[in-house]
Amino acid sequence: MKKLKQIFNEVKTNSSHTPDELNQLLWQLICYSPKMPVRLQQQQLLDEAEKFTLKAKDEYFAHRDLSFTGFKWGSGKHKVLITHGWGSKAADFAEMIIALREIDDLEIIAFDAPGNGSSEGELSNLLLFIEAVNAIISNFGSPDILIGHSLGVMANVIAIRETKIKPSLLISFTPLIRLKENFEATMSAADVSRSAQDEFFKSFEAHFGKHADHYNLHDLYDFDGKHWLAYDQQDIISTYTFMEQFLNANVLIESHNYDGIGHEKMIKSLEVIGDVVSLVKELIQRV
Known part of the structure; x- marks a missing residue:
């Protein structure tokens, strides 16, 4: 910072x-992308993970493959992939990952995008996020549940288009629209x-x-599966004007306004996490 x-x-x-x-x-x-230190609780969670390293091609800044760090918890048959936002890292989802680990039969994967967190790279961009998501899908298979925050939502939407995967559930927190x-x-x-x-x-x-x-979610979005989206109408980073336009154009998205929680705190909110856990449990019971 x-x-x-x-x-x-x-x-x-x-x-x-x-x-x-x-x-x-x-x-x-x-x-x-600013790199914030890992807190004690976050580090303890990362220490319990199975760590892996993959490569993402940086065509525009480093002009070479960059190593990025990933983390995996569990080995269940239902795969969850989490994509963090700008200036963030896998560990920032700690509270949500801890809650999801209480659900049986999940395999949870998160990663630090190139140029973010513990991963290699001086500068970052949306395309590196997408490269990382695509590399994980290529190595670990298609996720049943794809979760993203902020810029990570746009990365997930584009990765879905590029890889042709069809997750059973897309979960998005405070997506950047434009x-x-x-x-x-x-x-x-x-x-x-x-x-x-x-x-x-x-x-x-x-x-x-x-x-x-x-890079406008209005034009890039073509997901036709179940999509649950959380936003804050007072968010000053992902403004409601753009969010409202996007949601009005995609009426099948199940959207929820968590007023006053804020852009960064959305993924840490106990209320939001509780709703996500219920959503995931409901999905697992159906399949």
Whole structure:
């Protein structure tokens, strides 16, 4: 977090930077994922896991395969895959994983995406999250239950499209709906001018071959199975305006508003975790 604050402050006092220097700083501001230390309870949970390492190809930053760390609890016939959000890690789902481990016959898999948590990589991006999800599916098989938080929801949705898997249940917490608008909010918070933001998005398109507008859950979503989604109408990161539009366009999603819980705390809320446990138990009893 200290490094991200330094990058933010340097961008905010950008009057001495050339346009090219500022653009390079904006890449760091947008693509550096802060790494928070693991708490004692989280470490104890990780120590109980079976650890594994897989590779994700980083075509755009490191230009090589990056190792990422995964964790597995249990060996039941019902597979659960958890994808964390930006600036997060597998251990941030500790409370939920502990609760899910009480359910019989589950195999729970979580991971630190490249550039996040304990995994390799200086900078990260959505595509690395997707690469990691795809690598786990390739090595461990299709999950029956796919869980995601924030950016991890978008990664899961795109991975479903790319791998053609059909999980029995998709669980999403406070998904990011529009990536470009999230980038804009980050840069605006650092007092980046509109012209400098436009230059960043031009360089984004040149770098990735797609405009940032491409990464919009409205356009990417085509899941037709059971989808349970939790959001907070007061969320300032995943704003309700975009969430409402997305839900109105996808009326089969079972959505729940947990008012006032917040973006990051959604996956730690005892109320939310209780509802998820009930949902998973109900699914297992049906199959």
